[in-house]
Amino acid sequence: MRTDILDLHRFYESPLGAAARDFIAARLAEAWGEAARLRVAGFGYASPFLSAFDAAERVLHLAPDAQGAMRWPADGRNLTALVDExxxxxPDVSIDRLLIVHGLEEASAPRRLMREAWRVLANGGRVIIVAAHRRGLWSMVETTPFAAGRPWLKRQLDALLAETMFRPLAWSGALYFPPYGARFLLRAAAAWERAGSRLWPGLSGVLMVEAAKELLAPVGQVQRARRLVAGPLRPRPAQPAASRAKGAP
Structure with missing residues (x-):
């Protein structure tokens, strides 16, 4: 089971969720800027962060079918597709940059998910994973979606990347401020982030890793993935608001 799309949407519309989005987005901007002239995709619930890549050649949001989907962006052509995780x-090697947010923690098979990420990334392509950190407070407070599913340790993410033919390039973290929506805490959130990144970097609420696709992949697994996606599978456009709770596919 995955966190429902409406719960994710409500969280990021709240003051606490907006603060979390801003601090994570700042780290993404440091890594990729506007992703000018690149093909960008997001998997999981990445839509709050994809609007920053307005200089990209193409942007697509892939929403897991067990989560549900909402139309994104709200205006203009819908760029969200409901997919099997x-x-x-x-197509193979069709994406230059891939962002995974709220995608790995509740994945039924994280290794298969990352092999699919490997398949669609172009040679030289990069992925950023934003995952709940097991040692951070955010994974322990169930009022946020970062407490859902399996939180990760750095060594676990490192092992997963190695197994699925990715090479870590840079590690960082975000969400050092407490995961509570009290106004006085949110007013001090920026100070918490600055202090946390310097004084206790191992206690971030989320782990963030940028990794590059390695080209020497296990041949048998790559061929299997290609056979499975070569059929008539097509993106299913999201409705204005669809969720498992409302009978979404």
Missing amino acids: AFWPL
Whole structure:
């Protein structure tokens, strides 16, 4: 089971969620800027962060079918597709940058998910994973979606990347401020972030890792993935608001 799309949407519309979005987005901007002339995709619930890549050649949001989807962006052509978490309706080597947020913690098969990420990334392509940190307070407070599913340790993410043919390039973290929506805490959130990144970097609420696709992949697994996605699978456009709670596919 995955966190429902409406719960994710409500969280990021709240003052606490907006603060979390801003601090994570700042780290993403440091890594990729506006992703000018690149093909960008997000998996999980990445839509709050994809609007920053307005200089990209193309942007697509892939929403896991067990989570549900909402139309994104709200205005203009819909760029969200509802997909199986392990079989994405994208051609091989078709994406330059991939952002995974709220995607790995509740994945039924994280290794298969990352092999699919490997398949769609172009040679030289990069992925950023934003994952709840097991040692951070955010994974322990159930009022936020970062407490859902399996939180990760750095060594666990490192092992997963190695197993699925990715090479870590840079590690960082975000969300050092307490995961509570009290106004006085939110007013001090920026100070918490600055202090946390310097004084207790191992206690971030989320781990963030940028990794590059390695080209020497296990041949048998790559061929299997290609066979499985070569059929008539097509993206299913999201409705204005769809969720499991309302009978979404």
